[in-house]
Amino acid sequence: MLALENVTKVYRTGALGLRKLIAVSEVSFEIGEREIVALIGESGSGKTTIGKMILRLFRPTSGVIRFEGKDIFSLRGPALKDYYRQVQGVFQDPFASYNPIFKADRVFALIREEFYPRIRRSAWEQRVEEALRAVGLNPSDVLGKYPHQLSGGQLQRFLIARALLLDIRLLVADEIISMLDASTRIDVLNLLGDLRDRGLSILFITHDLSLGYYISDRSIVLYRGRIVEMGATERIYARPLHPYTEMLMESIPRIDGRWGATSHRVERSAVLPGAFGCVYYPRCPIAQEICARRVPELAEVEAGHFVACHVRGGASSSAG
Amino acid sequence: MALRVENLRIYYRTLRGYVHAVEGATFSVGDGEIMGLAGESGCGKTTLGHSLIYLKPPMAYIEGRVFLDGRELPIWDMDRMNEFRFRHISIIPQYAMNALNPTRRIGSLIADLLATRGIDFRQILPELQRRLDLVQLSQEVLKRYPFELSGGMRQRVVMLISTLLNPSLLIADEITSALDVSTQRAVCEMIVEFRNRGFVRSTIFITHDMSILYQIADTILVMYAGQLAEKAPVETIFRSPRHPYTRMLIASLPRVGARQRVERLKGIPGSPPPLLDPPPGCRFRDRCPLAFERCQEPPPFVEVEPGHFVACWREI
Numbered sequence: 093m094l095a096l097e098n099v100t101k102v103y104r105t106g107a108l109g110l111r112k113l114i115a116v117s118e119v120s121f122e123i124g125e126r127e128i129v130a131l132i133g134e135s136g137s138g139k140t141t142i143g144k145m146i147l148r149l150f151r152p153t154s155g156v157i158r159f160e161g162k163d164i165f166s167l168r169g170p171a172l173k174d175y176y177r178q179v180q181g182v183f184q185d186p187f188a189s190y191n192p193i194f195k196a197d198r199v200f201a202l203i204r205e206e207f208y209p210r211i212r213r214s215a216w217e218q219r220v221e222e223a224l225r226a227v228g229l230n231p232s233d234v235l236g237k238y239p240h241q242l243s244g245g246q247l248q249r250f251l252i253a254r255a256l257l258l259d260i261r262l263l264v265a266d267e268i269i270s271m272l273d274a275s276t277r278i279d280v281l282n283l284l285g286d287l288r289d290r291g292l293s294i295l296f297i298t299h300d301l302s303l304g305y306y307i308s309d310r311s312i313v314l315y316r317g318r319i320v321e322m323g324a325t326e327r328i329y330a331r332p333l334h335p336y337t338e339m340l341m342e343s344i345p346r347i348d349g350r351w352g353a354t355s356h357r358v359e360r361s362a363v364l365p366g367a368f369g370c371v372y373y374p375r376c377p378i379a380q381e382i383c384a385r386r387v388p389e390l391a392e393v394e395a396g397h398f399v400a401c402h403v404r405g406g407a408s409s410s411a412g
Numbered sequence: 413m414a415l416r417v418e419n420l421r422i423y424y425r426t427l428r429g430y431v432h433a434v435e436g437a438t439f440s441v442g443d444g445e446i447m448g449l450a451g452e453s454g455c456g457k458t459t460l461g462h463s464l465i466y467l468k469p470p471m472a473y474i475e476g477r478v479f480l481d482g483r484e485l486p487i488w489d490m491d492r493m494n495e496f497r498f499r500h501i502s503i504i505p506q507y508a509m510n511a512l513n514p515t516r517r518i519g520s521l522i523a524d525l526l527a528t529r530g531i532d533f534r535q536i537l538p539e540l541q542r543r544l545d546l547v548q549l550s551q552e553v554l555k556r557y558p559f560e561l562s563g564g565m566r567q568r569v570v571m572l573i574s575t576l577l578n579p580s581l582l583i584a585d586e587i588t589s590a591l592d593v594s595t596q597r598a599v600c601e602m603i604v605e606f607r608n609r610g611f612v613r614s615t616i617f618i619t620h621d622m623s624i625l626y627q628i629a630d631t632i633l634v635m636y637a638g639q640l641a642e643k644a645p646v647e648t649i650f651r652s653p654r655h656p657y658t659r660m661l662i663a664s665l666p667r668v669g670a671r672q673r674v675e676r677l678k679g680i681p682g683s684p685p686p687l688l689d690p691p692p693g694c695r696f697r698d699r700c701p702l703a704f705e706r707c708q709e710p711p712p713f714v715e716v717e718p719g720h721f722v723a724c725w726r727e728i
Contacts, residue, residue: 134592135563243683273452273620275680278664282679285672299592302623306666306677329668341668343597345623347650348667351597 093293094123094146094179094262099155101141115141117317118155123262123295128288130308130325131297132340138317139297143264146295147181177207180255184267186247190239196247197235199254207258223253227283245276252283263287266297281307301344305329313337316371319390323397333399336372370402378403414614415441415581420476422463430472431687433459435638437476438713439721441581446607446615448625448646451635454684457618458506460635461583463487465503481580498529502579506586509566512558519554522573529577536576543572547602564595568602575606580613582606588624600628622665626650631719634658637684637695640713644720654722657696694724702726
């Protein structure tokens, strides 16, 4: 359904935009029908940038993003509107998505103005109520209120309901759980699973690995703008191949076991790694000489399981 | 007993009246104990932590006493507390790592801070260098400006600074919440290491993340809507919690290995009551499946077995 092909995003920073920051580097992956793909990475890994490029908020520096085969940046007029009918996003901070001086349900009115100007009021109200029920809210409890009168979980569901008013097929969910309390976050997560079962695809951007594991079908692990590993979620968690993924798995605070020993390093100084070689080289416990010189390609080590590592994924070595 | 808190009541003064943020908290933290303080946003955990060291308006002291190493802390007196701050009791507020003065190098920043306590930077430098090594920060960090360091490195610097004078009590408020998992782990392991080496006697680790507490805490105190709900050793909180809120909270946590398609977890329906003029009795009762008439009265925080305290009429 959605495909990224060699997508790279370079930000210009510093005075006069002279410094370059490569946020996303040659990223390719696909999202199919009815699947939840978890995009996992630490801050600065480029996961949010990828989400924003899919929503056309940023344009890639190079590479193509296709939806149903068409380059999304070539869409104009009705075709573009049609894209937004099918692809929508929800972001991390629910309070920042609303204008506090208007009632929260204004987000629905805006959808009506923009996409359904001809629909009758009563028919529209019915659709809004259906969408609210679909996200587990009771319309009479939440309609007509201001954002500060609703909880974070309610506001986040509001935004999902807003997306459901369209003929949505892909939802970009960027850290939508992280500001919610434990007792409500699991319900929002379950909602995503239910929507997937009803035919929606979701790009679930997260830094929380337990949440990613709970809900996703496939996982993509990013480190400093590059995909280091991707594949079926269960495989990646049970048998991580890339040393970075391995370190992430070792670092998850679990509630069924304590942290064991780790051989991985934390950053010692402010010096950034060189431009050549593997992005994980400075922290990698199994790095070899080649890792400093050449960027490893993403290679398929078993059906659907890709890893970018000279040691664990290269053609010259066995994968295990 | 390093810290003893008795019937502490802290409200917020607002134009519409008092917000009952901490309602009669009684508990203690032992020598060498890392106590996790957990609960949802707005439950009063941060207020409780801050009131022990820096009780500034609109926070209002209503009643209660606090003892640290047997000495009473005059928490209601901002000036007299100065004698205790940094030397005996230290805090790492949330987002502290983003509050370092950007115009000062880390080293000068530490020197300035020590000067306010009449301590010479050069005298403490060898110890500082030893501790930098311990947390795997290179010495050159002292010559850097805060913005030259990553978030994780700044957080480690903040932790070093706040524990430099070996306080009896360290209050760490959500110090892991904006960090990546690998850095989170490093920071957590520092907390344990600092306790083991005696840099800090006791720690109150405030977080909403129960899984972090499972990794590092000795005991967990769960708060709900300004009231203490339960305190117990960490295994007890996770394996045999007695307060209905704790039970539902633990049950809603995804474990690695739990998948929605296999095992569907449930949240807690409803939301906490407003703390401006809260209803009498147990504040969890509207969301509690076990609530009965008696819950209209506030439940006492009772020791049901050694070291295990619960505030629930069903458990008494």
